[in-house]
Amino acid sequence: MxxxxxxxxxxxxxxxxxxxxxxxxxxxxxxxxxxxxxxxxxxxxxxxxxxxxxxxxxxxxxxxxxxxxxxxxxxxxxxxxxxxxxxxxxxxxxxxxxxxxxxxxxxxxxxxxxxxxxxxxxxxxxxxxxxxxxxxxxxxxxxxxxxxxxxxxxxxxxxxxxxxxxxxPECRKEYNEKLMKYLEKHLDKLCITCKERYQKNPLRILDCKHEQCKEIGKNAPILLDNLxxxxxxxxxxxxxxxxxxxxxxxxxxxxxxxxxxxxxxxxxxxxxxxxxxxxxxxxxxxxxxxxxxxxxxxxxxxxxxxxxxxxxxxxxQGIEIPQCEPIKVFIANIGEKAEIKAQSLVLALRKHGISAEKNHMDRSLKAQMKYADKLGVLYTMVLGEDEINTGKAKLKNMKTGEIVDIELDHLVETLKEL
RNA sequence: GUGGGUAUAGCUCAGUUGGUUAGAGCGCCAGAUUGUGGCUCUGGAGGUCAUCGGUUCGACUCCGAUUAUCCACCCCA
Incomplete structure (x- = not known):
């Protein structure tokens, strides 16, 4: 419930x-x-x-x-x-x-x-x-x-x-009288619902699916001819x-x-x-x-x-509806220090209008890659102690598998161009 | 308001004439020598069998009621 x-x-x-x-x-x-x-x-x-x-x-x-x-x-x-x-x-x-x-x-x-x-x-x-x-x-x-x-x-x-x-309202009133006059003669042959319709909305009788009513409707006057x-x-x-x-x-x-x-x-x-x-x-x-x-x-x-x-x-009709834009980059991290750094890098990217994502679960690097793949991100960057120390990292294109070197200081500019 | 179908894992479904630990595929999580996803393999978590009652030694399985859901009538978007 x-x-x-x-x-x-x-x-x-x-x-x-x-x-x-x-x-x-x-x-x-x-x-x-x-x-x-x-x-x-x-x-x-x-x-x-x-x-x-x-x-x-x-x-x-x-x-x-x-x-x-x-x-x-x-x-x-x-x-x-x-x-x-x-x-x-x-x-x-x-x-x-x-x-x-x-x-x-x-x-x-x-x-x-x-x-x-x-x-x-x-x-x-x-x-x-x-x-x-x-x-x-x-x-x-x-x-x-x-x-x-x-x-x-x-x-x-x-x-x-x-x-x-x-x-x-004028021509409809006139027509309704005409129609009811016609239907009156066949009233006993109409189905139960149509009998109710007769008072409420006689027009609808002409649209009934019952054979009997259809037959009667065939010769009824049509509103379109009586405008x-x-x-x-x-x-x-x-x-x-x-x-x-x-x-x-x-x-x-x-x-x-x-x-x-x-x-x-x-x-x-x-x-x-x-x-x-x-x-x-x-x-x-x-x-x-x-x-x-x-x-x-x-x-x-x-x-x-x-x-x-x-x-x-x-x-x-099997029409394809355009999906929303995929996340541009996923920053995978190894270790606590890198995790904190990843958090601020992701923030910096987002501030510049680049969609970015990181891990928020207990996940190994491999699992983070898997996760990034499932999110459908375009690029993944791995961040560990080495990268933080050297200021250089590797960026992987998830579609082609191609890996390129990038500088952490120019992360925003580099990703903007991709 | 009326009629019919269905109800088992997150999803799609199996489950033999009622018989004891309820299965598969997909999905999820983990691993396949410890820093790179997709494919493959291995393992794991996850189910008051919609609910209540009845029949029975024994019910996911049979019967009844309730609820939910789907489809249809009516009507409408």
Missing amino acids: LTKAPKGTKDVVPEESYKWQYIERTIRKVCDSYGYKEIRTPVFEHTELFERGMGDTTDVVQKEMYTFEDKGGRSITLRPEGTASAVRSYLENSLYAAPQPTKMYYIISCYRYENPQKGRLREFHQFGVEAFGSEKPSIDAEIISLAMTLLNNLGVKGLELNINSIGC CNSCKEHFDSLKNYLAHMNIDYNIDPFIVRGLDYYTRTVFEIISKDIGAQGTVCGGGRYDGLIEELGGSPTPGIGFGLGIERLLLTLEG
Whole structure:
């Protein structure tokens, strides 16, 4: 118990952290080039923010939130996603006063009380991007392109981009009535879960895996065919931008996102080789959200990209992730006097920006060499009484085995040149 | 919340129809004439066989419960 991390959480151990750092580095580079700046918000927020933001009928809000009361009697929730906090901060800090659109990104941990499985954890990490203030389809295209560029820069291949439009509240309401009218006739033939969906979220019935439901869904009206004029224009324009940006996409009229705030553009990027939870990235437009959270009517769009799922994809595709820089030099010592000298030499090297390491265990010279080899250091220097007395030592290149003489007084300069 | 699989060394796994000192490979530590790693060889440390209970003369092995973990449904990143 004491030595077991809570269900659905995972450590990133020192041997693995370089993978995360590489992904984070790549993310920051791409965001810089797109003009998105990082925002950092608290891990927890007032519960109400998420209830209002995601919609209190959604699964996430109803059964997956880590909610507790703090000592002051406030209801607090560990963030299950990033968008609500970003909007809150946008309003609280009057970011709308700056030239629009406001473009920001974040790399955060999120918390949802779910049963863990492949690609699903209770604590997971998300790279998110948000753009507030523009309703132009060009920003939709930019956001999608940012995600695709990141994946491309990481060397990920064969991901599928699916896009859809779920319209604005007006055309969706009209469509919902149409759809429910159609489904009403077949209500008794739907599966149990779809019967529940009928009231809650009839759109999702069209995405059901049951044969019966699929059959019924085939002839159902499709939202994409029932968009109002301005929503249709918006979607057509987005497709046009994507085509001009050479971004391949499929239109999937059955993408239904589980959060209430989405309007118009929704999209998903799917990986086939990471198990049942294939959505690496999901997002869309949320033109009503900022108003819902107390701001003036402001359009917005963004996405969330799961870092764990991204890592699974990279590993699944056998993509090599660059390791961090190896230690430059290991100073092996023989005897107590040399050990003390080694300690200060290592310090001197580090002060000059040269990574250096020494022994901190009871180890023979041979064992120290072995240790240096396992650390993957580039060079090893042996330090004993002789070297201290003569001021000269031998430096071994661990890759080639070549040994050269060096002067202890010029250790820093010599190693800098190597 | 529901369903299925799994649980033996730090890791990956063996363990014969229940039979007494539970094994291998990798990893770790040490040594192979005492000041130079990788390859090889030798030796060593390390396990309440997830936990609790039951059956039995006897359980790592059979049965039950609990817990953990993996996978899937739902939903999502």
